[in-house]
Amino acid sequence: xRPADQIAVFVHDALAAGRSRDEIxxxxxxxxxxxxxxxxxxxxxxxxxxxxxxxxxxxxVSAQEAFFYGxxxxxxxxxxxxxxxxxxxxxxxxxxxxxxxxxxxxALGQMRWSIASLIVFAPLFLILNTRATRETRVDPGKSRxxxxxxxxxxxxxxxxxxxLGDLMYAIFALLSGxxxxxxxxxxxxxxxxxxxIFFYFSKETNEKKDAL
Amino acid sequence: xxxxxxxxxxxxLIVVVAVIVGLVVVGGPTAGRMExxxxxxxxxxxxxxxxxxxxxxxxxxxxxxxxxxxxxxxxDVRLSDPFTDVPYRYEPISPTAFRVCAELERPGxxxxxSWHNWEFEPSTGCLTASYLR
Numbered sequence: 001x002r003p004a005d006q007i008a009v010f011v012h013d014a015l016a017a018g019r020s021r022d023e024i025x026x027x028x029x030x031x032x033x034x035x036x037x038x039x040x041x042x043x044x045x046x047x048x049x050x051x052x053x054x055x056x057x058x059x060x061v062s063a064q065e066a067f068f069y070g071x072x073x074x075x076x077x078x079x080x081x082x083x084x085x086x087x088x089x090x091x092x093x094x095x096x097x098x099x100x101x102x103x104x105x106x107a108l109g110q111m112r113w114s115i116a117s118l119i120v121f122a123p124l125f126l127i128l129n130t131r132a133t134r135e136t137r138v139d140p141g142k143s144r145x146x147x148x149x150x151x152x153x154x155x156x157x158x159x160x161x162x163x164l165g166d167l168m169y170a171i172f173a174l175l176s177g178x179x180x181x182x183x184x185x186x187x188x189x190x191x192x193x194x195x196x197i198f199f200y201f202s203k204e205t206n207e208k209k210d211a212l
Numbered sequence: 213x214x215x216x217x218x219x220x221x222x223x224x225l226i227v228v229v230a231v232i233v234g235l236v237v238v239g240g241p242t243a244g245r246m247e248x249x250x251x252x253x254x255x256x257x258x259x260x261x262x263x264x265x266x267x268x269x270x271x272x273x274x275x276x277x278x279x280x281x282x283x284x285x286x287x288d289v290r291l292s293d294p295f296t297d298v299p300y301r302y303e304p305i306s307p308t309a310f311r312v313c314a315e316l317e318r319p320g321x322x323x324x325x326s327w328h329n330w331e332f333e334p335s336t337g338c339l340t341a342s343y344l345r
């Protein structure tokens with residue numbers, strides 16, 4: 001049974017058994033439920049003497065949360081992607097490779113795109129993420145948001161795949177003699193970007209083991 | 213400073229450094245406009261080279277001494293730089309080769325390229341063509 005179902009069934013049973021709302025919230029708080037979860041589950045039932053308890057209609061998944069975290073993780077994805085592309089182009093420029101036949105104008109255009117996306121999406125991600133961190137500190141129940149957990153784990157998954165792929169490709173390059181300075185620099189960029197994201201979100205998703 | 217903000221500060225720092233370095237390398241809007249003008253000039257040089265070939269074709273396969281509009285090749289071709297009004301340089305190198313040159317503003321951003329019998333060299337701003345008939 002999911003925690004949300006558990007608490008809903010418990011509140012229903014307690015109300016049907018004639019327990020007062022104060023008693024129920026005290027019992028739930030002792031069990032470690034967050035204040036917003038307690039008030040949410042109590043508010044799911046109308047405060048009346050009618051028995052059995054009368055349910056209130058409620059939204060199934062928070063659309064607002066889906067918008068907020070969707071935007072946040074899209075911004076993170078764009079930032080990570082374009083940070084890597086921009087760094088790759090800079091490395092290509094500083095460590096020229098004669099076998100590289102890509103036109104210079106193409107690299108310049110790509111860099112302009114990356115700079116533009118970083119200027120838009122990096123501050124957006126930082127603002128949304130700061131807000132998420134602050135809200136979680138005020139109300140720990142927020143970190144149990146299913147939407148947030150899912151986006152967090154998907155990010156973690158992509159970061160892990162990038163890190164493993166990076167390592168795999170480095171070994172392949174070593175074996176085929178392509179382990180140039182240019183390649184090493186690019187691998188380091190991928191490792192740093194994916195590494196920061198990985199450690200950040202592994203910490204974030206590990207905070208609450210009891211959720212979902 | 214709270215430790216939970218550390219990754220965010222790290223990301224912000226890396227992004228700011230990358231954007232600044234990137235801007236230094238690609239240059240601002242002025243550099244972008246220079247590149248656009250250079251692209252137009254390079255396109256003109258290509259048009260000009262095929263124009264010269266057309267003129268030579270209509271003159272018993274001999275390359276012209278200098279450039280000028282002629283009746284038989286009445287295509288729309290610019291003989292001078294549209295931005296500075298300086299005429300493009302035309303130099304016959306040999307009976308079977310010539311070059312057309314423009315003054316580029318940002319040669320570093322242009323690419324050395326070659327089409328069939330043409331070769332463009334950004335550092336000199338010259339398109340060298342071999343004329344074989």
